[in-house]
Amino acid sequence: MPLDAPPRSVTDPLATHETAAVSVTSVALYVDADNQSAQCAEPLLALFRTEFNARLISATIAGNNLGQKIDDWRRALLAEIPDLAIQALPAPHRKNGADIALLMALGAALDKHLHEQVLVVVVSRDDLLIGAAEQAKARGCKTLVAYADSDLQTARNTQLTTLLLPALKPANAPLPKPVSVVQPPPVVIQAPKPEPPVQPMQQTAGQDAKAVLAQVRDLCHQQSGGGYPASAVGAALSKLGYDKAARARFLTSTPGLKKKGSGATLCYLF
DSSP states (O other), X not given: OOTTSOOOOXXXXXXXXXXXXXXXXXXXXXXXXXXXXXXXXXXXXXXXXXXXXXXXXXXXXXXXXXXXXXXXXXXXHHHHOTXXXXXXXXXXXXXXXXXXXXXXXXXXXXXXXXXXTOEEEEEOOOHHHHHHHHHHHHTTOOEEEEEEOOSSOOSSOOOSOEEEEOOOOOTTOOOOOOOOOOOOOOOOOOOOOOOXXXXXXXXXXXXXXXXXXXXXXXXXXXXXXXXXXXXXXXXXXXXXXXXXXXXXXXXXXXXXXXXXXXXXXXXXXX
C-alpha cells in the first residue's frame, strides 16, 4: 500500500475480503453399514460441500460385513476423498451388533469432538443410534442424523436435525442394459391384381349373339345330360357385363337359346 494512501476502514469490503478467513466445518462420520447403503455416500458428501461448507475428516464404519457392506462404504468414501481416515469396525452377526460398535466408538471420541468443535453425523435410522446421537447432542456436541428416504417411517420422533438423502435403488438391482430392438423384416403381401373392370355390354340389334353364347359356353360347365345351368349362364353373362335387365333380354330374345326344366333344374340349351 502506498505510504500516502489513506488507511482503510475496518468496514471497507476490500479490507474485510483480505482479512476474513473462510470458516470450514470439520465432520466426523459414523456409519451403520448394516442399515444404510453405500449409495448414500456420494449425495451425503455433496451435501457437506455445497450446503454446509464442511470437510469430512474421519469416518467410522460398523457392520457385520455380510455382503461386504463395510468395504462398499470404504470404497465409496475413498472414491470422493482418497486420503480420508477410515476406521472399520466388523461386528458379530447378532442383533444390534453394528449399533453397539458405533456407540462405543462415538463415546470414546466424544470429548475430542467437543474440544475440536467437530460436527458428528450419524448415518442410520436405527432407534438405538438415534438415541445415542441425542445424548451426544445433549452433551454439547454438534450432531446430525442422516439416512436415505424410503417407504419406512422415521425411526423415532427425534429433536435432532435430520438429513433426508435421495431415495435409493433397490438393493442388488442390476443396472439396466441397453436393449437393442431388432425390427423384423417387412412382410410384403402381394395382393392379386384386380381384374380390369368389364365395360357393360349393352345388347344391340346388330350384336352377334353367337359370339356371346360362345363366351358363355367357355365360362360354364355343361351338365352331363346336356345344357348349362341357368345360374351358371346368368353368372357368365354378368361377368361379360350384362346387368339384370340386359341378361333377361338376352335370355328371352336370343335365337337358338332354349330352356329346359324349371326352378332349380332350369338350364339352357345352346
